[in-house]
Amino acid sequence: DDILPYREQPYTHLPLLDFLSAQGVTDFESVTLSSVDGGFVTIQRDQLTQGSLLMPYEDGIRFADEGLHVSTWIKGVRRIAVVGRM
Numbered sequence: 001d002d003i004l005p006y007r008e009q010p011y012t013h014l015p016l017l018d019f020l021s022a023q024g025v026t027d028f029e030s031v032t033l034s035s036v037d038g039g040f041v042t043i044q045r046d047q048l049t050q051g052s053l054l055m056p057y058e059d060g061i062r063f064a065d066e067g068l069h070v071s072t073w074i075k076g077v078r079r080i081a082v083v084g085r086m
Contacts, residue, residue, distance in 0.1 A: 013053040016063065020082065029083045033063050036076040043072060 016031070031048070034040040041063075043052070052065040054077070062075040 013055045015050045016052040016054055017048055017050065019054060020080075025082050027085050029085055032079075032081040032083070033074050033077050034079045034081070035074050036060065036078045039074060041072050041074050043068070 020026070020028070020031070028045055030042050030044050032040055032042040047068060049065070049067060051067050052063070054061050054063055056062075057075050060075070061077045062073065063077055064073045
């Protein structure tokens, strides 16, 4: 609820890049999203756009991006790990 406080409203979403920026993360190499069921996906920074969205999903959050293959979409996001630049 802290990430998506208005989840009951239609079309509620938050661009992943905006979420990361609000956390002070602006320069990074990749992001790994892991789900409650143990699944994970790693996405390179240059693949993320304003269409890379965090959205409400049942009791949690899902990630989707129409510009990426559906295999990168993940439901029940539990953790977001960021690999910074060296």
